[in-house]
Amino acid sequence: MSLAVNALSFRAGNVDILRGVSIAPLTQRLTGVLGPNGSGKSTLLRLLAGLATPSGGHVSLDNLALSHWRKRERAKRIALVEQQAATGLDLRVIDVVRLGRIPWRKAFAGQDAEDDQAVEQALEWTHLSHLRQRRWQHLSGGEQQRTQLARALAQSASELLLDEPTNHLDIHHQLELLELLKTLPARSVVALHDLNLAAMFCDRLILLDRGAVVADGAPAEVLTHQHILDVYGVDAQVTPDPLGGCTIAYRRLRGAGANTQGAGR
Template identity: 60%
Template sequence: MTLAADRVTRTAGSTPLLDGVSINPPPGAMTGLLGPNGSGKSTLLRLLCGVTAPAAGAVTLDGRPLDQLRRRDVARRVAVVEQQADTLVELTVADVVRLGRIPHRRAWTPPAEPDDRAVRDALERTGLADRADRPWHILSGGERQRAQIARALAQEPRELLLDEPTNHLDIQHQHDLLHLVRTLPVTSVVALHDLNLAAMYCDHVVVLRRGRVVAAGTPGEVLTEALIADVYGVRAVVTDPDTDGRPHIRVVGTLSRGH
């Protein structure tokens, strides 16, 4: 068992952000959250990690309601990488990654060898070992993103939530990152804009539109020309899925308003 959301609803004033959304990420697999801007992807990720609570419905971890679990216990299980992260404190890259060990340590205790080992491993996995002592504030946007991912890996989670983690990354690092996430022994939920990256790396995808789930399944089942036209308003050519069920999408134009 792992994270799940059952008919969750979230509003901002009178505006619905999520409307009866259910999601059951397959344990140990990589689930992609897809949909246009404003479809509810980031809101759903915040509910799944317990940062915000649903107005209706429930988020559960191993079948237990998230709001009945201690925050520290949830933090030991669930790691989050948000779109933007910043700090006014003078930190090195290694300092940022060490933050991922906080749920595993008692207050005011110095790092132990398991903490140092987890930090070193996270820096190596994200290609930042040679930048460990660099100041955080001089990093490029892509390097900052990788440092946040390293922080999440240092947390040694069983569930990993990422909100558009390929933003600010060049093509090589986009693929390196998603390959890394896919090979981790975790249940991951990743909000993505690039449909081809989702088709290439995700085992399962969930498509949101205006706060509701419109499709869920494997990339080969879900990412059809009809769905892409309906949800994104563009014309696409989708090749037949290969033997792994992973299609390739080529956008060839936008649809007219009356289509």
């Protein structure tokens, strides 16, 4: 089974961040969550992880509301990689990755062979084995991002949630990361800004705008000229890709004159 969302709402002060969002079970290998800044992507991921309490509706895992799951059991099933992960502690890469094994350890028990294997596999997947002894504070932004991904992978969860995981990564590592997610045994839900990367890698896309779902389906169904114009205010040319999905060339802002047309026209 998998995560699903029913009439989910979230309110912060007097602001509705999410409004009645319903999402059918997230059974696809890689689901992308799209939308402008402030559309509710990060909030949705935190609610899917059980780290925030909805104002209405609920998230379920295996047809059971997350509120009924024990925290440790939920952590064995759901791992979240957030946008910012800072620490004041002088941890090594391998120390951060080992944190992913906490839900699996018995009280007062140390690292066992299964933990070691999961950590080593996570380091290998993220190409961080050679940096295992490097201190967190000495890592680049991209290396820190990959270390947090390795920590989540070591968690051995069946549901992997990632909030803008391609931030701080060059194009090579962006492609490498998304290709990795396609091969993992876990189902991944990824918040992305790059529509072309989403079209290239995701099996399903969920487009948010002002806290509501505008479109949900295959990339070619979601990334239409009209949806991009309505949600982002950008005139774009959407071309079917013979290898699957589509390619998007941004032309100009809605209502802008010819002098503001961007590259890709």
